[in-house]
Amino acid sequence: MATPVSTRSVKWEKDVEEAASALERPLLYKRGTNTTSQIAVVGANTCPIESLDYEFISAFVVYVGCNTTLAAAAAALCAYIAPAAAGSGIPEIFGSILGVSAGFVLGKEGPMVHTGACVASWLGQGGSRKYGLTWNWIRYFKNDLDRRDLITCGAAAGVAAAFRAPVGGVLFALEEVTSWWRSALLWRTFSTTAVVAMVLRGLINYCRGGHCGLFGKGGLIMFDLSSRQATYTATDLAAVILLGILGGLLGALFNFLIDRILRVYSLLNKKGARYKIILTVSIAVITSCCTFGLPWLTTCTPCPPELASKCPTIGRSGNFKNFQCPAGQYNALASLFFNTNDDAIRNLFSAGTDREFGVSTLLIFFTTVYTLGLLTYGVAVPSGLFIPVILAGASFGRLVGTLLGSISGLDAGLFALLGAASFLGGTMRMTVSVCVILLELTNDLHLLPLIMLVLLIAKSVADCFNKGVYEQMVRMKGLPYLEVHAEPCMRSLVAGDVVAGPLITFSSVERVSTIVHTLRHTGHNGFPVIEDPPFAPAPELCGLVLRSHLLVLLQGRIFTRDRVKTGPAEVFRRLAPFDFAKAGSGKGLKVEDLDLSEEEMDMFVDLHPVTNRSPYTVVENMSLAKAAVLFRGLGLRHMCVVPRTQGRPPVVGILTRHDFMPQYIRGLYPNTIPR
């Protein structure tokens, strides 16, 4: 009596255990004494499916039911709660748990990075006063620089926790997360991930007793392959180079397809929460059908007799799944589909089992995972790309290794690892961090030269076609992300060309009504302040003032009837420096919150105390490309453009992030203007 085994549905465990014990017994044990004719026994033995059809149908219904329920719950969490509850990271965690449980082809590392970043961002807001989760010292982090650093550390901690790869986490933060790298950050992310490693290590030690489920299995190294000794010949190298090229091509294709699919999904998701849930549930049903249906395509394989480990394994995650096969045999596809993602990867990486997975098995599994990975990413479930990519890459690598088995002497499991590296290189386009993460996952430094080679080739090949998947998504979402290199069209433009629209400036001692009116009717966040007579002989640039600081100053009502300087002493007597600290996202003062009387509106306010007196400036005939390097290199938000010749206003424009975005510049200047 064979029963499909899903390790994901916990409530099934007892049934499964029964089934497992049933499986260790002879097949027809339940019938008590053997009253059936020998033909029937033989038939049941060779083709157990026919006689047990009804059990599989009910199992399938329950399996699909569980998965769709979990998927719907995850999607509901995302669709209804997460968009509003941005910043805590808790919906992410639950959504991710539900998503992984629902059997989706998705990873937990993306949500973990997001969670880490969310927790860090929350600390950078000074904690939460609403829930009483705040300490006095946290407010020292309440500025842009520290918050940015904290978020980087949070993301590093997420990677470190997801892959148990502390050094990989540091490098991921360096290679993918930060735009502005400071050497202090290296030391800070390292401290963070060191703590993560210690905590993980402690928890794994604690869980070794076995009372934490699957957590801690495999120790600190998730797929320990260290026993494998790699020696390779020139032919092997050629095979590895081929693998790198193919991985690069597959990665580039993956990026192309995911872009198209995400665009279609975003059209659907825009229609409302209900559509999000329908889409998610549909993908869940497709996934369940694939995982349940496809293993029927393969024939049963007898367990290898020399095997030390248990075969088939039932009722727990592992290798050699029985599925519909009789005792002593296993279903290769089920060994990959009916497992946690981690265990499927471990099975593919396993050495000395070259014949375990046949060419057809690997081809079916690779195609399914590649397609499902594409379809799943972008549904309303918190999901990561790393695990699907590793899974698809490992099956692809093992497939290539099996096909080249006669030429190359390398182990099929090693090919799986290199395939994962090549596909990661082809999609993510990261090098050092992927390399270190793979090393920390597998603990095999002997393979380092091969992994480096395959990553180099895959990235180089894929870079000929398109950009990395994360960069592509940032572009697709239209986030104002500045490229490292200035666009070629910027070289033939100057800063003065792109400062569009009328410039709004304030006088250094300005009328309250002017400020309030300006803040109400523009969305700008920074304004140049001009020192006018009588405070200077001729108008000159005093500095730059931020909207948020203006609001705090206005709220403090430090006004004068006449146009005179009040000086900083008066301001800081009434307002503490901390009042000007960066507010949490969406929690700052708004211009609508100001409640000023008619009389107050007619008074003056001295902007000197809140003006940044040393704004970064460029001359209007500065090459836009060089201005972009300055803007990005220093991580600015506003940059004043000053005139080249005398006798003009002291500031002719203000550059913001949007002025350096190619799409905006191209809109202004469809054809590059020759200068």
Place this chain on the structure above:
Amino acid sequence: MATPVSTRSVKWEKDVEEAASALERPLLYKRGTNTTSQIAVVGANTCPIESLDYEFISAFVVYVGCNTTLAAAAAALCAYIAPAAAGSGIPEIFGSILGVSAGFVLGKEGPMVHTGACVASWLGQGGSRKYGLTWNWIRYFKNDLDRRDLITCGAAAGVAAAFRAPVGGVLFALEEVTSWWRSALLWRTFSTTAVVAMVLRGLINYCRGGHCGLFGKGGLIMFDLSSRQATYTATDLAAVILLGILGGLLGALFNFLIDRILRVYSLLNKKGARYKIILTVSIAVITSCCTFGLPWLTTCTPCPPELASKCPTIGRSGNFKNFQCPAGQYNALASLFFNTNDDAIRNLFSAGTDREFGVSTLLIFFTTVYTLGLLTYGVAVPSGLFIPVILAGASFGRLVGTLLGSISGLDAGLFALLGAASFLGGTMRMTVSVCVILLELTNDLHLLPLIMLVLLIAKSVADCFNKGVYEQMVRMKGLPYLEVHAEPCMRSLVAGDVVAGPLITFSSVERVSTIVHTLRHTGHNGFPVIEDPPFAPAPELCGLVLRSHLLVLLQGRIFTRDRVKTGPAEVFRRLAPFDFAKAGSGKGLKVEDLDLSEEEMDMFVDLHPVTNRSPYTVVENMSLAKAAVLFRGLGLRHMCVVPRTQGRPPVVGILTRHDFMPQYIRGLYPNTIPR
């Protein structure tokens, strides 16, 4: 007939082999038939030293002689050849080989990093035309940016080759070498070290036959400890924390002492090449005396009977050196001193040999290596600090481990590894790169959390006392290295405060004699160019011109009799863009090379074609701290200071690297000026 064994002096090999075979024979074999009384035999057995005194003296003389000769040769190479032959890296290699052969406590990785950087710099100069080592494509690297990147890659390759640690090389470049990190650099250094790894791997494979001497021993991982399984308790953690604190203290002390010693040495070295050689030879004699004399202090230990490896080892590098001991016994101190540095480290790291080295042995060895490491660095031999620090740290760690043996259950070899990490953290103050280099040296990822912890603690402790050893040396040498953070005194200064001395500017079409005269009488490398009437209605900043470009332009003799623009067409008809490419160090045009007639001197030259029209500028009242961030963040060499108010010259000064050095600023402003 026991003889001291030095693996370093190659010509001794034959004698050593004979001695070795003699040692495997019974002690009194040479005497033919045993005609001596039994008492004499017993005496020779228990105290071989007395009877063989004269042999040891001659051995000592030859040993010291060889070492001093090698040391003198290395010092001569450094003192006479290297200072002039800067840029090829070849004297470095030979000097390093001689230095290591001379038995100094120094590492080969420093010179290898230097060699890598030299080769890269040489490529960045477009190769060498003199020796015919140039290709046409190399000239594309002939600019500042690419040369800087190439040098970084070269340094990474050096580390990768020295430690067989490709990822460690990338991180070393990131953490220690570069001031300006660009994400492209990560990918470039990764490609470089990947090639290094492949080549290394290939050579090691080739050398496995044994015809490359010690090279390739240990494979790609120099100290493979991967078989060791680390489980640790809270007590072990406390021991490790103690180790980290002690390592930090020792590291800070090391940095303090090395600063003092280097200052004394530099006084000696200044006196001339002869003094350099004398100093080097003296240190070589001291080192030889220590390595030869100190092993006599320990008693002989019987070889552990359960040992699988050979004991004692003679005639080759390895563990359990016999020295003066009878057969079947070993001298623990000689096992550390009479070995290559690599093998000494391997012996200290070795697991399961807790009793091999006693407390006194480790204490003597640690003290000697610590002192010799301090004394050796700074003599006129190319030397690295990594190996001495690892050696001292490993012996210190093993010492602590042996002392804490009753409390902690951790292996003494593991303590040695952690000790090396803590001492590296305490002196170098690097975290991620040291961590990864240690991982790649030992291939034991299970230890990662402990290594990270010990590094964090050691660095934090040591940072309380002084700066990292490399930073300290950069300061001591007075190199104009800009700190990441602006000095506090800069916050109360503005850019206009530090632009000292009269400003030299050129007119956009300038008289040749003015330019030649200026270039002869100032050392400046950049000059602001002013657009004067009739080319502009009022004087305005046209841009910045470099000395090297001016010289090429003058050499090209594109002069006019009248003050008119010639335009770029005329210039680029006579001069190719490549003529302006960055020349190699010391190989560019000099003002003395110009041979202009009286008539030519009186003509005009149009500077527009060679002027950088978009120089980075700051306003004179910009905070100096913010100007420093801009200057360092973009890696500038010159920055124009423009006036704040109108009606003044269009540029009021030029800022260079020196203007941001604290020592210069402090010289100008002994007391911070309140503003």
